[in-house]
Amino acid sequence: MTETLLAALFVFVLASFVGFEVINKVPPTLHTPLMSGSNAISGIAVLGAIVASGAKESSLSVTLGLIAVALATVNVVGGFLVTDRMLQMFKKKAG
Amino acid sequence: MNDFLPTGIQLSYLLAASLFILGLKKLGSPATARNGNAIAAVGMLLAIVVTLLDQNVLNYQMILVGLAIGSAVGAIGAYAVKMTSMPQMVGLLNGLGGAASALVAVAEFWRLLEHSQTIPLDVNISIVLDVFIGGITFTGSAIAFAKLQGILRGTPITYPLQQPVNALLLIAYVVGSVFLVMSPHNLGIFLGITGISLLLGVLFVIPIGGGDMPVVISLLNSLSGLAAAAAGFVVMNNMLIIAGALVGASGLILTQIMCKAMNRSLFSVLFGAFGQAAAGG
Incomplete structure (x- = not known):
């Protein structure tokens, strides 16, 4: 295996452990907002889409990349805003 | 000096990843949840902006159009949807x-x-x-x-x-x-x-x-x-x-x-x- 791939595997496995550890004892009311917030983070695919559509040429791969940019951005922006709306309501109820 | 930009991008990624972890952690408890969401959003913005600065990304006009369309659709959808x-x-x-x-x-x-x-x-x-x-x-x-x-x-x-x-x-x-x-x-x-x-x-x-x-x-x-x-x-x-x-x-x-x-x-x-x-x- 190449050195880059190995390093990437290390990063993947260690980040997974962080992901396991970072979630504990979440109250049920926060289940949906937490799911929604982490869903927004998974919109990070937008970075891959930017890289994939980075070449300044007209080809199918650039077009697909640009579609991916738009879709992932909907995921990111919509995700964070929806989460904020949920949490806003949550706060009003509690207060 | 040629390494300056790529190094900066990687360090920004490190910061963005830390913001994600912090944001997820804070999203798990009621008092800090909204704050956590905002922190994660800042991390995402940082990651997107520095990726656009990558020197292999030449097609940024079209990409910005894609980002703008996605943001508009996402924002409208997020405010239009019923609770x-x-x-x-x-x-x-x-x-x-x-x-x-x-x-x-x-x-x-x-x-x-x-x-x-x-x-x-x-x-x-x-x-x-x-x-x-x-x-x-x-x-x-x-x-x-x-x-x-x-x-x-x-x-x-x-x-x-x-x-x-x-x-x-x-x-x-x-x-x-x-x-x-x-x-x-x-x-x-x-x-x-x-x-x-x-x-x-x-x-x-x-x-x-x-x-x-x-x-x-x-x-x-x-x-x-x-x-x-x-x-x-x-x-x-x-x-x-x-x-x-x-x-x-x-x-x-x-x-x-x-x-x-x-x-x-x-x-x-x-x-x-x-x-x-x-x-x-």
Whole structure:
């Protein structure tokens, strides 16, 4: 295996452990907002889409990349805003 | 000095990844949740902006157009949706994220086909995984959305030989993947396995009842994280790998917590509809 791939595997496995550890004892009311917030983070695919559509040429791969940019951005922006709306309501109820 | 920009981008990724971890942590407790969401959003903005500065990204005008369209649609959708429709909204957004990850893999596959004779084995495997996970996330989330929205009926949809058909499709995907890894230039096989992954997403979710959909969406959210991580392996980008792994793992834990809160096991949620029909098999 190449050195880059190995390093990437290390990063993947260690980040997974962080992901396991970072979630504990979440109250049920926060289940949906937490799911929604982490869903927004998974919109990070937008970075891959930017890289994939980075070449300044007209080809199918650039077009697909640009579609991916738009879709992932909907995921990111919509995700964070929806989460904020949920949490806003949550706060009003509690207060 | 030539290293300045790439180093800056990587260090910004490190900062963005830290903000994601901090944000997720804070999202888990009521007092800090809103703050946590904002912190994660700042991390995302940072990651996107520095990626645009990458010197290999030349097509930034078109990309900015894509970002603007996506932001507008996302913002309008987020404010238009009713509070009662939040779970299906999350499902829909999740599906778009999965679709984006799968598209990244398809785009890279196409680029490699056009520009090089061979596709490296590790890249090819990452592409196959990304298409598989991303495709299932896309159509699975779409079905989850349709069930919650009332477009499809919420009751489990079952038919004879459902499990064997799914298993056969899964085997077909694995076989197709092996063929593709051996002869990467076979476009027919690539389109075939893409189709199978999309079909599997549909078949996986239709037998699950509407009441269990939040758990399914949470699981699909975890999968969309893994899809993003796979996309990270395709384009070799640490930020994608870290954020994808974070969401993949934390989503899995959250799915388990949600199951426990409903006094169900994940297995019975996913395969419960088969309980009566497939008890013998």
